[in-house]
Amino acid sequence: MPYKGVKVKICGIRDPRTAYDTAMAGADAVGMVFAPSRRQVTPEQAREICQALPPLITRVGIFVDAAPKEVREIVNYCGLDVVQLHGQESPEYCRELGLRCIKAVAVRDGRTLEQADAFPVSAILADTYHPKEAGGTGKTFDWSIMEDIRLKRPLILAGGLHPGNVGRAVALLKPYGVDVSSGVEINGQKDITLIQAFISRAREVYGYAAG
Numbered sequence: 001m002p003y004k005g006v007k008v009k010i011c012g013i014r015d016p017r018t019a020y021d022t023a024m025a026g027a028d029a030v031g032m033v034f035a036p037s038r039r040q041v042t043p044e045q046a047r048e049i050c051q052a053l054p055p056l057i058t059r060v061g062i063f064v065d066a067a068p069k070e071v072r073e074i075v076n077y078c079g080l081d082v083v084q085l086h087g088q089e090s091p092e093y094c095r096e097l098g099l100r101c102i103k104a105v106a107v108r109d110g111r112t113l114e115q116a117d118a119f120p121v122s123a124i125l126a127d128t129y130h131p132k133e134a135g136g137t138g139k140t141f142d143w144s145i146m147e148d149i150r151l152k153r154p155l156i157l158a159g160g161l162h163p164g165n166v167g168r169a170v171a172l173l174k175p176y177g178v179d180v181s182s183g184v185e186i187n188g189q190k191d192i193t194l195i196q197a198f199i200s201r202a203r204e205v206y207g208y209a210a211g
């Protein structure tokens with residue numbers, strides 16, 4: 001099947017206004033971080049964000065090794081559509097969670113990614129490895145590692161993307177999706193001009209097939 005263009009997720013959203021503007025800028029998904037991070041939001045804040053969003057955008061919650069019960073409660077309370085797991089969650093954890101999942105893997109070599117295919121999840125997210133941070137580092141990894149990898153599941157590319165490199169990443173890897181947090185911020189705050197630029201740069205390579 002010919003490549004039909006890339007889905008775009010903007011992560012680390014912390015307020016309803018930015019969420020709404022991001023949706024109206026054409027993002028396919030927005031992410032809210034529940035793990036320890038300078039971007040962390042409370043379930044109450046995330047619920048307000050989800051309620052501010054228009055209907056046709058995917059609401060993603062980011063978790064790191066959270067208890068399944070806590071994840072399910074937050075998903076139900078906030079109205080999240082998908083969970084993105086950035087910790088050491090096992091395939092059994094993902095299966096028993098019973099939710100639509102994205103499993104993030106910290107890419108160190110091709111083997112890491114091939115192991116990820118064992119997860120019973122909806123997509124694999126390739127992120128940059130960091131010894132201390134679970135994600136949100138703003139640093140890229142060596143994309144050439146991905147060139148020969150064929151995953152069974154849709155691939156979402158993350159890690160240090162920004163308007164200046166996302167076009168090259170999409171042209172090189174033709175991923176199902178791209179995901180960004182740091183690369184659309186100025187002084188730690190989301191910037192709607194950068195968000196708009198990221199979305200258009202990601203899509204100018206292959207356009208954007210509606211639906």
Ligand SMILES: O=C(O)c1ccccc1N[C@@H]1O[C@H](COP(=O)(O)O)[C@@H](O)[C@H]1O
Nearest residue numbers: 011037135136138158159160180181182
């Ligand atoms: O954004 C965060 O603070 C964060 C914290 C813990 C786990 C994941 C986090 N974000 C995800 O990390 C990647 C890469 O982010 P960046 O663009 O390099 O800043 C992305 O998938 C975010 O969803």
